[in-house]
Amino acid sequence: MQDVITHPDGIHALDSGYGRPQLAAIHLIVHEGRAAIVDTGTNASVPRVLAVLAGLGVAPDAVDWVLLTHIHLDHAGGAGSLMCALPNARLVVHPRGMRHMADPSRLWEGTSAVYGAERAFALYGRIVPVPAERIRPATDGEVLQLGGRRLRILDTPGHARHHLCIWDETARAFFTGDTFGLSYRELDVDGRAFVFPTTTPTQFDPDAMHASIDRLMSYSPTAMYLTHYSRVTEVERLAADLHRLLDTQVAVARAARGEGVARHVEILAGLEQIVREEAARQGWTVDENEALEVLRDDLVLNAQGLGVWLDSLREVETV
Known part of the structure; x- marks a missing residue:
């Protein structure tokens, strides 16, 4: 478990193996023997996730939720493969993303348009569809239960129209995907993080992103868990x-x-x-x-x- 960072409140950040070290994190929330996974990385990330679950003593059938902040493939490319290994999990995704998880053909076309088909395949492999009956559309404001722990879903457009953030009431922290930007540990100065907005294709909307950041801050979070890369504090400054x-x-x-x-x-x-x-x-x-x-x-x-x-x-x- 050398690529895992253990944070407070039963939160673990796993390096997905995408690109370079500490580029993209997968977050595991473990509570009362149950688990939720936030973002999945790519197909190549799946063995890493299963190994970390085993190391934490969490059986695959104890994973209740796989939560996608959005369906860009560095966040969701491994969802179909991972769901095959988690028999009781439900995939939670923005309603705009549901059909792309059940039939990823258009998602693949869009990714190939950005990267080129050859590089896209090298990065992500073959995208596995998720059976429609295992996909749950996320409703803004709804609360999911993980044991006795409450995870609230917020609709947070700006980076993409299909973007969600997850509020963990126990940790008083958000899992932000790309809404709260990216923050690479190489640029930390004495533990002081830097954050940079991500305006990547193809649905960037600056007004919506400003509003989403303000909405997150209205909860007075103590920390943000970014996919790129994991936990940051001093959230008002950031x-x-x-x-x-x-x-x-x-x-x-x-x-x-x-x-x-x-x-x-x-x-x-x-x-x-x-x-x-x-x-x-x-x-x-x-x-x-x-x-x-x-x-x-x-x-x-x-x-x-x-x-x-x-x-x-x-x-x-x-x-």
Whole structure:
């Protein structure tokens, strides 16, 4: 269990094995002998999850819930394979994501459009459908029971229209998927975390993301559990940074000229400049080139997402 971090309140963060170390976490909540799993990683993550459950003394039939914050494949690509190994679990997903879990063909097409089919297959493998009768649509505000523990579902669009966050009343913390940004441990300074909004394709909505961040903060959480990467505290400071950096990224996108590749390159250059400025602001111990390398793939995807968002604004204006 060397890739597992044990947090307070029966929460465990497992490195999903996606990409590089500590890029994507799968969270396990263990309470009174029962378990819930938040996000699944990819197909390659499934043996890791089963090994950690065994190490914690949790049998596969003691897992009640598999909770997907959203259906992007670094979060949900392994859901079908994992559900095959968990006989009593129900898959909880946003209503917009249900049909894609039961029939992942369109989800695969969208992922292939972003990464290219060959790289997408190398990253995620064959996506296994989940039987429809094992999928439960998540209703905003509903409470799921894990033993005597209450997990409340919130609809939190912004990163995607099918995004959920899960409020753990026992831990007084949220499992935020990508709504509360990403925070890589390489950029911590004396335990002080940094957080960066993720605007990745294809449903980014800055106004909705601002509102979702504020909604999370209205619960006065003590911590946030991010998929990228796990537990952060000082949430008021980080929320303020998220709002500021979200507005800054949007400003970069709006200022970009041209079309297609030229515009993408200009947006990406603007995002890189934001990182350079944050390196000085945050006092990172890694130099700015190392920081850019840590964030490289995210910056490329953010630039793509901002471009899709700009195009959506134009479509609205022409209607």
